[in-house]
């Protein structure tokens with residue numbers, strides 16, 4: 365599916381018309397995958413457009429850059445202001461925002477020249493990543509034969525472009541096998557996450573999710589769900605889990621900015637619970653979408669405006 369164009373893209377200090385926001389074919393990041401990025405959503409609220417936890421996303425962007433020793437030339441506060449400004453310039457309210465830090469044209473040695481570092485922010489309308497129906501009906505997943513990277517290989521906590529080659533293998537294999545999406549194990553064979561979303565399981569009334577040590581990205585939706593579960597008096601356990609927990613769970617769901625909260629109906633062809641989205645998944649969805657839609661108070665200030 366091609367992207368829906370919006371008028372402007374911000375590149376290195378200037379607003380450029382969408383079709384003119386081009387890079388050279390010898391751009392370093394295009395060859396070696398060293399770039400860091402974010403995926404953020406803005407929502408149309410009764411008080412106008414608001415960006416969901418933009419501060420946390422931009423913090424993670426700078427942390428990703430720090431892991432890969434990339435010096436972003438502008439402060440975090442300016443990056444946040446630019447996200448708001450670009451959204452307004454493009455007259456968007458419900459939108460996806462994609463800041464990207466990459467190495468452009470300048471050299472093709474393994475380590476890019478520092479002065480080739482580039483910054484861009486794009487924003488456009490984008491529906492639910494797993495399909496607009498997925499949050500109601502759930503998805504079918506398969507456990508991937510591709511594992512997430514071992515802890516001392518690629519840093520999973522950095523949202524870096526190159527990491528997503530692994531994610532593509534996971535999704536491609538899952539779809540070839542007739543599933544909507546894949547779930548990956550980590551190097552040790554324990555549960556990790558989906559290719560672009562975190563994983564939650566419900567078992568005996570508690571909410572379980574893999575730890576930071578299980579090769580996951582520290583998801584902002586994951587953190588939001590943990591906070592909401594706490595508000596609702598649900599016990600949350602961050603723990604390392606073997607694969608078979610998938611087959612014993614009463615409910616399973618994915619979380620992520622692009623996918624939001626998506627129930628998992630089946631794993632490897634086996635029903636999760638009765639094969640329908642379960643009550644705790646529904647309760648957490650209700651709380652999450654309640655904040656986005658304004659029917660639940662935004663007590664933590666997640667919906668951020670300029």
Ligand SMILES: Cc1ncc(COP(=O)(O)O)c(C=O)c1O
Nearest residue numbers: 560561562581583584585620621
């Ligand atoms: C690999 C991976 N895991 C998890 C997530 C979910 O993170 P978030 O909720 O911050 O979007 C994402 C999406 O950014 C991701 O790419």
